[in-house]
Amino acid sequence: MLMLRGRATRWISDDFPGFVEIEFDDSDGVTHRFEEKAAAVDSGSALRAGSGFPVDVDIACRPHARELRGDTVVDVVDLAPWGTGDTGATYSVARELLSWRSPALYSDLSVRARQAVALATFARWRAAVGLRAAELVTLEDHLWQWMTVDGPDAFRGWYESHHLTGLGPGRPFPDPGRDQVAALGLDERDVRDAVRAIVDITYGGLFGGIESWWSLAELQTVGDFTARHGVPLAPAASFLDSLWIDGDWGRPDADVVARWRAARRESSSGRGLV
Numbered sequence: 001m002l003m004l005r006g007r008a009t010r011w012i013s014d015d016f017p018g019f020v021e022i023e024f025d026d027s028d029g030v031t032h033r034f035e036e037k038a039a040a041v042d043s044g045s046a047l048r049a050g051s052g053f054p055v056d057v058d059i060a061c062r063p064h065a066r067e068l069r070g071d072t073v074v075d076v077v078d079l080a081p082w083g084t085g086d087t088g089a090t091y092s093v094a095r096e097l098l099s100w101r102s103p104a105l106y107s108d109l110s111v112r113a114r115q116a117v118a119l120a121t122f123a124r125w126r127a128a129v130g131l132r133a134a135e136l137v138t139l140e141d142h143l144w145q146w147m148t149v150d151g152p153d154a155f156r157g158w159y160e161s162h163h164l165t166g167l168g169p170g171r172p173f174p175d176p177g178r179d180q181v182a183a184l185g186l187d188e189r190d191v192r193d194a195v196r197a198i199v200d201i202t203y204g205g206l207f208g209g210i211e212s213w214w215s216l217a218e219l220q221t222v223g224d225f226t227a228r229h230g231v232p233l234a235p236a237a238s239f240l241d242s243l244w245i246d247g248d249w250g251r252p253d254a255d256v257v258a259r260w261r262a263a264r265r266e267s268s269s270g271r272g273l274v
Helices: 111-129 134-148 152-159 177-183 188-203 212-227 254-265
Strands: 002-013 019-025 031-037 055-069 072-078 091-094 098-100
Touching (some): 019 055, 111 134, 111 212, 111 254
Antiparallel strands (some): 002 055
């Protein structure tokens, strides 16, 4: 879970479970203040009516985007995990105010890490249902290659090198994979939609700015599909080597990618996306 560093500035009420005023400064120097349950922001039981305020606290947050302000990158977050702040509001904050702590959520992860979750899960789903279509195996390899593509020449060679990246809505699944899907009693449209979602986690944000919810929505599509066959998403905790706040796309090295690929063989344990 991503955490935003803030301050508890005063005790507001003894009404159960106790309420404090918390605040933080955004990247423009504006101070935002909210009322919050003391227990929510105080893991060490340091907050009470007689505490020496201000007290440093952490506020659960969720990433939306990263923006370049001059020479500085700022993170745009909301405070939705604990219901803090105004519904739908986002805040631009400095990276140094952000940290991570357990439990792991898929929204914590960079786009490449989310892509790895989807690929590991989809490979386990294929194994579970016995689908060994060569074009799906090579598509997975193609998307794994994106993890370490470096430079414009390598990108151009990679980008259009697999035909399934153009599998749009309404287009039939290509043979011979289509025959295998039918022989296994699988719904071709569902498989096509899952493949499209796996591709769009990466391809949907390659040009221009990206927002966190785009790849999360596609990951949810993959997870909903595989879960119907008893295969939940691979656990977010296996992919914490690359966090959104350290670079929205992420820059995993070859060793990290090798560990991620090995997660295809690990047991799953469900966690919410956000």
